[in-house]
Amino acid sequence: MSQIHITTTINGDETEYLCEADETLLDVLRDHLDMTGSKEGCGTGDCGACSVVVDGRLVCSCLMLAAEAEGRAIETIEGMGQGDQLHPLQQKFLEHAALQCGICTPGILVAAKNLLERNPNPSEEEVRYWLAGNLCRCTGYDKIIRAVMDTAADMRGAA
């Protein structure tokens, strides 16, 4: 099978890669680009561990073909902070101890950031339903929801 050449933007950097027609974006991120922050929890779009943002839209990278990334702008967990500077959500997740094993955390952070960009003032109900696509087996979600609400309040205050 001939490989496909893709030019895309990942976390603001122009990136090129070669992929097979049947490879997912998640495979390419993890296996070819050494960006292992996105995780595979199911491979079928049901857990959110692989969440990334493509052109502003939250997607499961396990459900998107790598070849579809041509010309798009992709954001992953690796680009969430700036250098050593954590994003406010990351900071709040630390403060609220909103994680245990941590394997769902990157996907949840990517999803939560996308929510706050769309809606800086979400209700708790909206946070809970927005994150319903991201499974966490450890925490019971409470601290995650509180951390997102708290970040939103802080970011509104700062804006």
Added chain:
Amino acid sequence: MSIKGATHQDLAHDSAAKHVTGRAEYTDDIPEPGGTLHAYLGLSEVAHGRIVEMDLSEVLAAPGVVGVLTADDIPGANDISPTGLGDDPVFPEDSVEFHGQPLFAVVAESREAARRAATLAQVEIAPLAHVLDPVGAIEAGYPDVTAPLKLERGDVAGGLADSAHRIKGRMAIGGQDHMYLEGHIAFAMPGEDDDVVVYSSTQHPSEAQHMVAHVLGVPSHSVVVNVRRMGGGFGGKETQMNLFAAVAALAAKKWNRPVKIRPDRDQDMIATGKRHDFVADYEVGFDGEGRIEAVEGFFAARCGFSADLSGPVTDRALFHADNAYFYPHVRLRSRPMKTNTVSNTAFRGFGGPQGVIVAERMIEEIAYALGRDPLEIRKANFYRPGGDVTPYHQQVEDNILERIVGELEESSQYQARRQAIRDDNVRNGIIRRGIALTPVKFGISFTATWYNQAGALVHVYSDGSIMLNHGGTEMGQGLNIKVAQVVAEAFQVDIERVKITRTTTEKVPNTSATAASSGSDLNGMAALDACEQIKARLVDFACENRGIAADEVAFLPGRVKLGADEIGFDDFIRQAYMARVQLSAAGFYKTPKIHWDRAKGQGRPFYYFAYGAACSEVSVDTLTGEYRVDRVEILHDVGRSLNPAVDRGQVEGGFIQGMGWLTSEELWWDDDGRLRTHAPSTYKIPLASDRPRIFNVALAEWSQNAERTIKRSKAVGEPPFMLGISVFEAISMAVASVAGYRECPRLDAPATPERVLMAIERLKRER
């Protein structure tokens, strides 16, 4: 000034900064060396049968395939039974015993190639009759996978006969998939001679090491197993990883290349063990006040095709079939039944929850029969002076439930809310509400007494920095940070000076599984022992060097007091090093006081008990059976918490997981023995949207362990899981309201909306 990161402080998980940036490395994130091969399992598509022929030629011919592994390729023993019963082959030789049993492995240049090739096998199996559930297994005369247990005290027949009231019932209790977000995985690197190093996400590295050695036919010293962190475990990675570790190691040695094996989610759920399903028959005798006189209980468990850990799991179901209540006369029996399903295994609570829920069912039965509040019946039956002996003849010495339940009853305003809910339900609305306050008492210790030991290795380097290694594994529960806090406090240094390293069989040998909630109890004590040894040498050195008495030496925050002088910790260590003081120690701990005679059913299997209570309120739609959890209050006992932030997280997570077990998580096998709920698309764990609308969790801050555990803390991993029962019983109350609370709805678990609706319809008909 005190140090940063002492015990009893809120501290974030030690890897938290890496978790939030995606830089925490899990086994699948380890960079693959060039030439890495990938293995994938081929599974049986028959539940029970004789293997007539296994034709793997098409598999071998598939693109990218390097070879296959079958039972014939095993140089050592083809067995990974954790209890040495010899009933757990890596790959079967003559017969298959469950749908989904691994038959062979394909090894290929890429995971995708291996995965595709695995589907090409032509396996001919002559089917035999199969049995899927424990009741069917008893009827079919299937054997127990391991010896049953009986616990007995008093005169049950007499007690039942003398009781004013008697109720008999049956309850079916579903199993549960672990659904750790990181599935099974093992990555083996071949070394020289017989050596192999396996990176794996296992809760029990020592057992994986021993199993790999056993399968390869080499001594344990040739095998190293490393675990940095797991993406969740919950018991599912205690024995179930052994197969993957063995396959990766076999392939790595055979082809002399690194080999990784990672099943996809469906295969993980189909081929690896789960929580045991039970069918429990009970008979309870009680007086007009609801005081229990006698209990007879019979617990049949679906154990799957092999014993695995079913012995201790079904034992623990009996150990917890009293939950918090005194049974004057009692007989409890288990039947760990063989079935043609995947072998059931450890899962948070380890059989305990299945015992506890039956105790709570009996309470519910009594309450509905007498027209009382179940909480009143609970209180009437708590262990108490003069009524403090368990069915296994251990005395309950540290009972604090009355206080916990009393405080929660008050803070949650249980009585007023219950009344309001009953008033509301009388109005005959479509939405009915329910509330329940249920307690838990959970025995802490491995019931296999020899497991209650742990080791740790502590090095103080000459610059004063400290490296900590212990036998426990980190799966998100915060074990590493807790043990590091113990070490920081022992030396009075800031926590940043203590580095926590991966768990490896090279540093601490013969460890027990990180299980039974015992991680911090055991490993914290072992680490403390190592620290105390090093400190004793340092004190000796100071006395000798300075001519001062031992009581003139004190470890103060970041420094050491030496008679009238004080010097920094790092300087002191430097001086000790120059004076040739040994700055490394191996610590060890074994739990005192415990003993257990299984044949007699008597002893003290548990060092102590952990307690807790939860009050849950739900709304149920009586037209659809759907429900939601409106409010939950929890008061839980962790003794003097080593790290309250971490412990609260365990309580919240455990509760939600327990709620999932009893509500939405349903394992469904079809008649052919095929598991039909084998991915998150069909198997539903709680979501963020299911979190109770109001959720208040508190630790009983006044509690401290009556026993001399590490800093008087208590284990926290498993006990809160059983608090989820309050949701189950609140649903039951809402259902009961449709028939005026005259009848116990006898919901089976999980109470899926479908089951709830059926119960509502049944009660309406019988009304």
